[in-house]
Structure formats: C-alpha cells, structure tokens
Amino acid sequence: MEAKPITDLSKLCIHTITTRPWCLDDAIGHYAAAGVAGISVWRQAIEGLDPARAGRRIREAGMAVVSLVRGGFYPATEKKDRQRAIDENLRIIDEAAALGAPHVVLVCGAVPGQSLEESRKQIREGIEATLAHAAETGIKLAIEPLHPMYADSRSAVNTLGQANDMAEAIDSPLVGVAVDVYHLWWDPDLERQIRRCGRLGKILAFHICDWKTPTEDLLYDRGLMGEGCIPIRRIRGWVEAAGFAGFNEVEIFSTARWTQDQQQWLQEILRAYREAS
Amino acid sequence: MEAKPITDLSKLCIHTITTRPWCLDDAIGHYAAAGVAGISVWRQAIEGLDPARAGRRIREAGMAVVSLVRGGFYPATEKKDRQRAIDENLRIIDEAAALGAPHVVLVCGAVPGQSLEESRKQIREGIEATLAHAAETGIKLAIEPLHPMYADSRSAVNTLGQANDMAEAIDSPLVGVAVDVYHLWWDPDLERQIRRCGRLGKILAFHICDWKTPTEDLLYDRGLMGEGCIPIRRIRGWVEAAGFAGFNEVEIFSTARWTQDQQQWLQEILRAYREAS
Numbered sequence: 001m002e003a004k005p006i007t008d009l010s011k012l013c014i015h016t017i018t019t020r021p022w023c024l025d026d027a028i029g030h031y032a033a034a035g036v037a038g039i040s041v042w043r044q045a046i047e048g049l050d051p052a053r054a055g056r057r058i059r060e061a062g063m064a065v066v067s068l069v070r071g072g073f074y075p076a077t078e079k080k081d082r083q084r085a086i087d088e089n090l091r092i093i094d095e096a097a098a099l100g101a102p103h104v105v106l107v108c109g110a111v112p113g114q115s116l117e118e119s120r121k122q123i124r125e126g127i128e129a130t131l132a133h134a135a136e137t138g139i140k141l142a143i144e145p146l147h148p149m150y151a152d153s154r155s156a157v158n159t160l161g162q163a164n165d166m167a168e169a170i171d172s173p174l175v176g177v178a179v180d181v182y183h184l185w186w187d188p189d190l191e192r193q194i195r196r197c198g199r200l201g202k203i204l205a206f207h208i209c210d211w212k213t214p215t216e217d218l219l220y221d222r223g224l225m226g227e228g229c230i231p232i233r234r235i236r237g238w239v240e241a242a243g244f245a246g247f248n249e250v251e252i253f254s255t256a257r258w259t260q261d262q263q264q265w266l267q268e269i270l271r272a273y274r275e276a277s
Numbered sequence: 278m279e280a281k282p283i284t285d286l287s288k289l290c291i292h293t294i295t296t297r298p299w300c301l302d303d304a305i306g307h308y309a310a311a312g313v314a315g316i317s318v319w320r321q322a323i324e325g326l327d328p329a330r331a332g333r334r335i336r337e338a339g340m341a342v343v344s345l346v347r348g349g350f351y352p353a354t355e356k357k358d359r360q361r362a363i364d365e366n367l368r369i370i371d372e373a374a375a376l377g378a379p380h381v382v383l384v385c386g387a388v389p390g391q392s393l394e395e396s397r398k399q400i401r402e403g404i405e406a407t408l409a410h411a412a413e414t415g416i417k418l419a420i421e422p423l424h425p426m427y428a429d430s431r432s433a434v435n436t437l438g439q440a441n442d443m444a445e446a447i448d449s450p451l452v453g454v455a456v457d458v459y460h461l462w463w464d465p466d467l468e469r470q471i472r473r474c475g476r477l478g479k480i481l482a483f484h485i486c487d488w489k490t491p492t493e494d495l496l497y498d499r500g501l502m503g504e505g506c507i508p509i510r511r512i513r514g515w516v517e518a519a520g521f522a523g524f525n526e527v528e529i530f531s532t533a534r535w536t537q538d539q540q541q542w543l544q545e546i547l548r549a550y551r552e553a554s
Contacts, residue, residue, distance in 0.1 A: 112490040112506040149426040151463035152490045152506045186428035186435055213389040213429045229389040229429045
C-alpha cells in the first residue's frame with residue numbers, strides 16, 4: 001500500500017551533503033529557517049569542528065541530529081589496514097556520541113579483486129570489533145546496503161536481504177539497517193526484506209532521492225524526488241507499514257545541483273518532498 | 278570450482294560491437310585471421326546488408342555465427358508501441374534465421390516510471406507473442422538479465438533468478454537465458470541460479486568482460502578481462518559445471534577502446550582471453 005501523501009515537514013531530514021557548498025552553520029541556519037526538522041551530518045561537514053558544539057547548535061536551532069554519515073569501509077587486504085579501519089570507526093562512534101546522533105550509517109566497503117564473500121566476512125568482523133564501544137556510548141550502527149554498481153569498491157553488501165542477514169548474524173540490539181531507495185528500488189525482494197527487518201525493529205534510517213534517466217555519473221548524478229523512476233511513496237509505505245516512524249532523509253549527491261544557487265535548491269527540495277515523496 | 282585455464286581459441290567468440298569501428302567485413306577478416314572461432318553479430322553491423330549473405334561470409338571464413346544481438350525492448354506505455362516491438366522482434370527472428378544464428382539475445386526493456394512488475398508482465402507477453410514464429414524458424418530466445426543499474430530504462434529483468442523465473446514460466450524449449458558476468462557478478466545467489474538454469478539446459482550464452490574501478494560511464498566503460506574485479510574464471514567454472522559447453526563471448530562496450538587501433542585492441546583481447554578468462 002502506498003504511504004499517505006506528506007502534508008508537513010515534521011519528518012523531513014536533509015543530509016548536509018545534499019547542499020554541499022554550505023558549511024555546517026549555513027546549512028543549520030537555512031534548514032531551520034525553512035522548517036526542516038532534522039539533519040544528518042556528514043563527517044566532512046564537521047571536520048575541524050567540535051562535534052559536541054555542532055550538535056548543540058543543531059538542537060538550539062530546533063532540529064534533531066538524525067545520524068552521522070558515515071562509518072564503515074572495513075575490508076582491506078592487509079590486517080593492519082583493517083585494524084586502522086576499526087580504529088577509525090571507534091573514533092566515528094565517539095564523534096556520533098559527542099554530536100548527539102543516535103546512530104552511524106555504515107558504508108561497509110569492498111576491495112576490488114577481493115571476493116565479496118571475504119569482504120563481507122571482514123565487514124562483519126569490523127562491526128563486531130566496535131560493538132563494545134558502541135554499547136558504552138549507546139550509538140547504534142546502521143548497515144546500509146549499496147546498489148550493486150558499487151560492489152567493486154564501496155560495499156560488498158548490495159541488497160537489503162544481505163544487510164538483514166548480516167544484522168541478524170551479528171545479533172546485537174545496536175545493529176540495524178538503513179533503507180535507501182536509490183540503492184534498493186530495483187530489488188524484487190525489497191518489500192519482503194523491509195517487512196523482515198521491520199519485524200525485528202531494525203530499520204534505523206530511511207533515505208530518499210530519485211534515479212534519473214539517463215544517469216550520467218555513477219556517483220554524483222542522483223535525482224530529486226519526482227525526477228526519476230523510483231516509486232518512493234510505495235517504498236515509504238512498506239517502510240511505515242513495517243513499523244518505522246523515523247525521518248525521511250533527503251540524501252542527494254549531484255554535481256549539477258551543487259553548482260546551482262543552494263537557497264533555490266533547498267526550496268526545490270521542500271516542494272519535491274511534499275509532492276513526490 | 279574455478280574453470281581450467283583457457284589454452285586455445287576454439288571457444289572464443291567476439292561480439293562485433295567490441296570492435297565497433299570495423300565494418301562487418303573487416304571484423305570477419307581480422308577475427309578469422311587471428312583464429313577467433315565465433316562471431317556474435319550486432320544488428321547495426323548488418324544494417325543495410327543481406328543477413329543471409331553475411332552469415333555465409335562468416336561461415337566461409339571458418340567461423341560460427343553464435344548469436345544475433347539484440348532483440349527485446351518489449352515494454353511500452355501504449356499498446357500500439359508494444360505491438361510495434363513485437364513486430365520488430367518477429368523481423369529480428371527472421372534476420373537471425375537468415376544469418377544462421379541459433380538464437381537472439383534479448384535485452385528485455387523497461388519504461389522509466391512504469392512499475393517493474395508491469396514491465397516484466399509486458400516482457401513475458403512480448404516473448405510469448407513471438408514464440409510461434411521462433412518455433413517455425415527454429416530460433417531460440419535468450420533472456421539476458423541486465424545489471425540493476427539498467428532497471429530504469431533497459432531491462433526490468435535484473436538478476437539471473439528473475440530471468441530463470443521468466444524462462445520457466447514461459448516454459449518453451451525455445452526460451453533460455455544469457456549469462457553475462459558484467460551484469461551478474463555481484464549477485465550472492467548467482468552460483469545457485471546458474472545451476473538452476475543449467476539443470477534445465479537453458480543456458481544459451483555466456484558473455485565475458487570486466488568491471489573497472491572506477492567505472493566512468495554506465496554504458497561505455499566496460500573493461501577487458503583482467504582489468505577489473507569480476508571473478509570470470511570462477512563464474513565460467515560454474516557455467517561449465519552446469520553443463521554449458523558453448524562459446525565464451527567477449528562483449529565489451531568501451532569508448533576508450535573504440536578510439537584505439539582496432540588491430541592492437543584485438544591482440545589485447547586474445548591475450549586477455551588466454552590469461553584472464
């Protein structure tokens with residue numbers, strides 16, 4: 001069943017990367033003024049800043065810190081590099097705690113030429129190596145399956161089924177999944193897999209954008225909701241029916257959009273959020 | 278189990294698109310001189326030519342006509358456009374028969390914004406509408422699942438599992454599948470699905486190339502075997518273990534390769550075929 005149309009901005013969250021030209025302060029100011037309810041903070045947006053102070057500023061502006069994006073990238077050929085990734089993820093968990101983000105989104109990683117099975121094993125080991133610290137700080141970890149076109153170098157977890165398998169195998173209340181329509185819309189098994197993680201209370205995040213035809217770039221040509229072919233409202237219906245009541249997070253990487261006036265871009269996002277999400 | 282290394286060219290087939298700058302006569306001449314055993318003919322390579330004559334020339338040069346590429350593109354919003362696609366596929370079947378190709382490879386199609394379920398229904402109807410003519414001419418139809426990054430506009434069939442479902446539902450000895458490593462390598466279910474169609478004798482074609490990191494273009498940046506991350510030999514092992522004894526078809530779309538000297542490119546293909554397939 002399709003979700004009900006969106007009538008207000010109370011569940012709208014925007015990822016800072018969506019308006020990349022803005023520094024964090026600008027994003028906070030403009031989002032809050034527009035009535036946006038939450039921010040997902042990309043690490044590069046707080047590079048060199050005090051995350052605790054950044055978190056306070058967001059909350060003082062009346063918005064929620066929805067997530068810290070992104071940890072992960074566990075696989076590596078050398079053990080010392082895998083340990084470095086684990087150490088980095090421990091720091092990311094600290095950053096999330098300081099920021100006041102409930103969870104970190106994980107782009108799990110992959111190594112070109114290493115088998116996907118081996119990468120998935122390393123991903124699981126990497127997550128498990130940070131669980132104790134996640135528990136100490138109360139930070140959850142959201143496994144985000146990435147589109148199969150990123151299986152070479154960005155993630156060996158490419159369907160929600162695989163993310164669910166991994167979350168269930170790790171079997172920690174701290175580990176769940178992030179559902180991003182861009183990565184998952186094509187999967188004939190998607191509705192069933194959303195029900196599966198919903199039943200376990202493991203949907204930690206819901207990300208929206210659109211898939212344009214043609215897509216000119218594998219990374220930086222995501223579309224605004226309504227510009228493409230993704231049945232966003234239908235998938236939102238599945239996610240909500242599965243018990244998820246969190247934010248609808250707009251996460252759009254687009255070279256073309258980043259070069260336009262960002263205030264105008266923000267207004268287009270608000271309109272598309274109401275009309276096509 | 279990995280396939281045995283390749284020691285000769287007796288199963289090497291090249292798709293004419295791989296050396297796109299060459300006209301069909303040049304491709305026939307150069308492939309045959311290099312010891313290539315088979316050609317898969319793209320329709321644009323015989324546009325304006327007599328397909329029967331083209332087929333004779335290929336066989337006279339000592340090569341097999343492995344397939345005609347490509348039919349399909351069944352889905353459309355309007356019924357008259359779906360009928361037009363069916364009519365075109367009937368002509369393609371005639372072309373394959375004239376050429377002496379045993380089968381047509383089907384890129385099934387998709388319509389941006391139309392649900393993938395509806396497109397798959399239209400694909401099935403389209404294939405079924407051509408079955409009688411395929412039977413009269415003895416031409417088989419190979420459903421080729423395409424990578425999920427083409428689900429918007431090129432194919433609503435994106436995994437071998439889906440292609441198998443469709444081939445089994447249509448349930449005709451004329452309908453099978455084409456296994457292309459570029460589209461399918463990432464799928465955790467691939468080995469099982471290859472066994473499944475192998476058991477039914479439905480593997481009609483096996484296509485090879487590689488996935489480069491980074492991939493600069495969604496369509497025209499395929500890699501030569503060995504340039505990327507696809508475990509080609511492992512997948513070939515699965516296909517052969519499933520009973521497939523046909524050609525290994527090199528199908529590479531690459532703007533960069535098409536601009537290089539095609540004789541040198543052909544030599545690189547021969548080397549990579551022996552070393553990395």
